[in-house]
Amino acid sequence: MSVMTAITIKDVAAEAGVSIATVSNAFSGRKAVSPEVVRRVEEAARTLGYQKNIAASQLRTGRVKVVGVLVPSLADTFFAALVSDLEKLAEADGYQVLVATSGDDAAREAAQLDALLGWKPSGLIAVPCTNAIPDTLRREMVALPVVLVDRIGEEDLPVDTVVVDNHAAGREAAQHVLEKGHREILIAASVAGLRPIAERIRGITDACLAAGVAPRIVELGTDVEEGAARLGAFLAREGHPTAVIATTNVTTLATLTAFAQAGIDMPADVSLVGFDDYAWMTARRVPLSAVRQPISDIAQSAWSCLMTRIGGSADAAVRIVLDAPLQRRNSVGVSRRVLDTA
Amino acid sequence: MSVMTAITIKDVAAEAGVSIATVSNAFSGRKAVSPEVVRRVEEAARTLGYQKNIAASQLRTGRVKVVGVLVPSLADTFFAALVSDLEKLAEADGYQVLVATSGDDAAREAAQLDALLGWKPSGLIAVPCTNAIPDTLRREMVALPVVLVDRIGEEDLPVDTVVVDNHAAGREAAQHVLEKGHREILIAASVAGLRPIAERIRGITDACLAAGVAPRIVELGTDVEEGAARLGAFLAREGHPTAVIATTNVTTLATLTAFAQAGIDMPADVSLVGFDDYAWMTARRVPLSAVRQPISDIAQSAWSCLMTRIGGSADAAVRIVLDAPLQRRNSVGVSRRVLDTA
DNA sequence: ACTATCAGGTTAAACGTTTATATGAGTGTT
DNA sequence: AACACTCATATAAACGTTTAACCTGATAGT
Structure with missing residues (x-):
């Protein structure tokens, strides 16, 4: 040797x-x-x-079966599940996945994007961390197959996009609590400025306004602990609503944490509609009603868009909008207002 | 153009x-x-x-700031969190992470390993999916810096390893429920053959035996739905224990799901000690007592081992063993047996 | 019998970097 | 004025692969 x-x-x-x-x-x-x-x-x-040696191979041919995937964070179950699904699809097609996370920081996102692009991948699937598309990406979009997912701040992008019908999802959640007689509704948002969140809020608000109800909004951020603290403070200051609608899985968790800490019983004291749908939501005495984002459909759609582009399609950019249906379970009770008058 | x-x-x-x-x-x-x-x-x-062009650069220099990370699944929060932490550490040191998942399948693991190695990464961090180290990996270990994490089936490996003191973790969990007077203890294992699981079981069993109690074991697999069904069937067939100790986060979830489905109240009817520690465990009316795996310490240790090796160290392989302390919360109640005699 | 085709093989060039070596222009020193 | 020495830059080779172009027999068609 x-x-x-x-x-x-x-x-x-x-x-x-x-x-x-x-x-x-x-x-x-x-x-x-x-x-x-x-x-x-x-x-x-x-x-x-x-x-x-893949590097040598790719240097010679100029192509390589690798796609970059950029998400805000792997610690968020939603993105982890998305990446997990994408990875499986990629493997089935013989592609390798290069994962990068932006940590919801625009500077890091730009840096990670540069690093990703250095590999000259054959495609890119990205969940931008803000409404603004980074310059590097915007420039690259013309040459490289790109699919944008979830956080899309602009219309009429020149690339394929996959999003959820956030407005409808918000509306459905709101209608559900309204039907149960709730009139004091609080929206537990993460960051209201983010496009998908803004849409969900608008959906909720539209439905409420149609019923003559004005919902209130509290911003909880993207961290569970922090969010629970903020909600706890809000509740102590402003009093309890009869129903909370959370707009992300993190705010759902923050809300539940705040409820647990304040000894609030759900749904007896306050009802809750969560967002996203994970095993822990049903592993409870009172299973959570929640808006279920179709993660594997999102992954599937994004992947097949990308494959079509890599295959050479020059069709006009498509915009795929998927439904996020409400899973009705037991965390929304009939409002006391209704019960009392009955 | x-x-x-x-x-x-x-x-x-x-x-x-x-x-x-x-x-x-x-x-x-x-x-x-x-x-x-x-x-x-x-x-x-x-x-x-x-x-x-990174490929050209790496071809010329032979080195490239990339490390491969191989885990069983990104859908399992434990591994997702681990990868997330590793990714952050890697970024801080200017490394890119190449993620691959084996899906707990030995053949896929071998294939993914080959794909990973084709990039000639400067190092590899792997959580093997079985007790057996794949041949490709075993051969590569002499030349490539490798750190093995969590699922280590053998002693005296020629590479650095990072594990949790599973025996102590099991013992501590068991002692806790024993102290509360429980004598009918059920171990909700995932796959008893896996080394870390086997150790946890041994820890629990040792503690129980020392107290003159013989715990029972049920295997629930690595899927929540499936596991809940199996546990439900077991409970219906064999009757309830007074305490359950789950050995993974998935079995914890499966147990909770089964409890919810069977209308079992925790801790009034049955107590539970979970494994791993996530936000959803505390976001409950009855926060879960659980063995907390120190994920970020694991990631940190693995990463610094790898960096040392990449730096050229030829020291003897180290074996890092981390503590997984029990978080005492409210899901373990005093056993009825004790209450009655009091 | 001569040519066209084909299967199966080789040679050499190219991909975009990095880097050892060469070159050349200044700057002091004697 | 000749020399050594430094500093900035250029030239060219090398990394491991793919692939166009070429070569050699053998087989088939006329």
Whole structure:
């Protein structure tokens, strides 16, 4: 065992007694190679433990089966699940996924994007962290297949987008609590400026206004602890609503935490509609009613858009809008107002 | 806008009126370049939107700031959180992370490992999906810095490992429920054959046996729905224990789901100690007592081991064992047996 | 029997970097 | 004025792969 230099196609060629071109052809199958030689090459590769150097390969061909995926955070279950699904789809198509997280910070997002692009991936799926599309990305969009997901701040983007019908989702959630007689409704938003959140809020507000009710809004941020503290303070200061609608899974958790800390019983004291749908929401004495984002459909749609573009399609950009249906469970009770008058 | 070929260092050199070597030096700083030229190069790069081709760079140098991370699944919060932490640490050190998931399938694991290794990363952090180390990995371990985390089936591996003291964690959980007077204890295991799970079970069993109690075990697998169904069936068939100790976050969720479905009140009817510690565990009327795995410490340890190895250390392999302390909250009640005799 | 085709193989060039080596222009020193 | 020395820049080779172009027999068609 000498200097331990990596095994290249050259070593395999020597071991199999053929030229390197033949080895390459034997692997890729682009040119006919006799079965006997293929066997020798494969055997040589196996005994030597040969691994193709992807960098060299991609340098030569200019293409590589890699797609970049950029999300705000893997600590948020929604994005982790999304990436997980994308990864499975990618694997099925023989692609490798390069994951980067922006941490909801525009500067980091730009830096991560640069790093990602350095790999010259064949495509990119991104959940921007703000409404603004980073410059690097905007420039790249014309040349590189890009699919934007979830946080889309602008209309008429020149790339495919996959979003959820946030307005409808908000409306449905609001209608549900309104039907149960609630009139004092609080919206537990994460960051109201974010487009999807703004849409959800608008959906809720529209439905409420149609029923002559004015909902209130509190911003809880993107951290559970912090959000619980803020909501706790709000409740102590402003008094309890009869129903809360949370607009993200993080605010749902923050709300539940605040309820637990303040000894608020759900749904007896306050009702709640959560957002997103995870196992922990049903693993409770009172299973949560929640707006279910169709994560695997989102992943599926984004992936097939990307594959179509990588396949060379130059069709006009499509905008896929998916439904986020309300899962009615037991966390929304009939309002006391209704019960009393009954 | 002609044929849209990517911008290379050559274009930058032409634009700045210098040679490509100077451009390279201007970026890397390995050789002195006059400030004026550096400025011109940077400006040229900016106006052209130049992005270094990492593949070419890595081909030439043989090194690249990338580490592979292989975990069983990103859908499991534990691994998602681990990857998230590793990603942050990597970014701080200027490394990119290549994520792959094995889906708890040995064949997929081997395939993903091959794909990962094709990038010739400078290191690898892996959570093997079974007790057995894949051959590819075993062969690579001598040349490539590797850190194994969590699922370690063998002792005396030639690489650094980071694990949790699972035996102690199990013991502590068991002692807690024993102290509260419980004698009918059920272990909700995921897959008893997995080394960390086996250790946890052994820890629980040892503590129980010392108290003259024989715990029972039920295997629930790695899926929440499935696990809840299995536990439901077990409970219906065998009757209720007074306390359940879950050995993973998934089995914790499965147990809670089964409790909710069967209308079992916790802790009045049955007590529970969960595993791992997430926001949803405290966002409840009865916050869960659970064994808290120190995820960020695990990530931190694994990362610094890897960096040391990449730095060239040839010290003997270290084995880092971290504590997983029990978080005592309200899901373990005093057993009825004790209450009655009091 | 001569040519066209084809299968199976080789040679060499190219991809975009980095870097060892060469070059050349200043700047002191003698 | 000749020399050594430094500093900034240029030239060219190398990394491991793919692939166009070329070569050699063998087979088939006329």
